[in-house]
Amino acid sequence: MPRFRYSARDRTGARSDGEIEAPDRRTAARKLQTAGLAPIAIQEAATPSSPSPPRRRFSFTFRRRDSHRFSTSELLDFTRELSDLLASGMTLSQSLQTLARRGREETEHPLIAALRDAINQGSSLSDALAQLPNSFPSFYVAMIRSGEAGGTLADVLQRLAAHYERVREVREKVITALIYPLIVVLMGLGTLLFAVAFVIPRFAVVFETLGDALPLPTRILIGFSQFIVHRGLFLLALAIGAILAARRAMATENGRLWWHRMQLRLPALRGIVEAAAYAQFARSLATLLSNGVPVLQALGIVEKIIGNAIIAREIHNARERVTDGATISKPLAAGGVFPPVITDILAVGEQSGDVPGALLHIARRYEGELDRRIKIFTTLLEPFLIVAVAALVGFVAIAMLLAVFEITSGLNL
Secondary structure: OOEEEEEEEOOOOOEEEEEEEOOOHHHHHHHHHHOOOEEEEEEEOOOOOOOOOOOOOOHHHHHHHOOOOOOHHHHHHHHHHHHHHHHOOOOHHHHHHHHHHOOOOOOOOHHHHHHHHHHHOOOOHHHHHHOOOOOOOHHHHHHHHHHHHHOOHHHHHHHHHHHHHHHHHHHHHHHHHHHHHHHHHHHHHHHHHHHHHHHHHHHHHHHOOOHHHOOHHHHHHHHHHHHHHHHHHHHHHHHHHHHHHHHHHHHOHHHHHHHHHHHOOOHHHHHHHHHHHHHHHHHHHHHHHHOOOOHHHHHHHHHHHOOOHHHHHHHHHHHHHOOOOOOOHHHHHHHOOOOHHHHHHHHHHHHHOOHHHHHHHHHHHHHHHHHHHHHHHHHHHHHHHHHHHHHHHHHHHHHHHHHHHHHHHHHHO
16 A cells, blocks of 8 residues: 655644555545644655655646635635634644535535645645635745744734735725715716706707807807717727726836836825835735745745835845845845835844834834825815816806806897
8 A cells, every 4th residue: 555754733733744554645634634633745655666756736626726716805704714713623624624615505615625625635735825826825825834834824824814904904994085085076077977968958059049159168168068979989989998008008017117106206196105015015024024934035925915016126126135135124225215214123123133023113104104194185185176076067057157147138138
């Protein structure tokens, strides 16, 4: 009977390595689970006549099942529930089996079922997650791998849940802050378009008798109304084409760099973009370093998740300038993109040997700065949009009233 070498952890997190006899890997994994062990890796033991085969990959299985992808909210729920199940004493395979069936009467969740099958076949959770990059980013995989190495998978999952909870909170703050201004703009533009397309053309028939005697604002309004009525579809097609062209341009590296550079130059957006990027950089890097991820690898992961390409490129350049694998304050300062307060606090953390603590201090500082910037932006945006919409609607009303006054004055004569 074939023998398999295994690495596994018991419920206390202690790691054990050994060999087990079984007809195949799936059976070996089940034997280990029955013994109260959570498999990390299972490989067929090498024999003198047959060398050990390479470790099996599960890309085909995932490629077939990756028709569904986790959103940020689904990833947060999955992480939190998996952490709770592991903390309750369930094995990893049992936890994934429970989550795969949860909320579904007949079918299993395709992604979670694929993860469960990979674990049963001897894969580690981090290797299984790495086969699904659309749902599990490199940051998530690196954290799981560090938890497996340290035997603290449940704790790492809790930290991941807290991290993605903060990410969702920041996103919701921005969305919530923009809801009211967006409603004001949509209602104002909707009212204006309705008046221009349906109301003004009916008045224009009455005003035709005056011809050039109409006030200039009224003539401008009637001309604009006729243009919208007769060329409205052309304008709509032109707007859709412009949006699609802009999206296509932003998908290129040069287009994305241009747009992200503009974000850092616009006074209204610069503070929000910088605060969000620096807070995400600091907290993500602190989380990775706290879990034992090497500095260079952690910088490479953070570079991929930063939302601004200019700041991400600076992190990439700093990563290339890092020589000793520990000091990152000087390489970041050399680029001139990161503000001195970040590099100074990082330098103090490096001197005291507590870089994660310094990064968390930076994260809290810029998260507070982000809240303040959002409040200032929305406080200024709301009255600006209200005045702009009121000016447009007021122009329509004044143009119509001037024409009415012109007609009534002519009748009085």
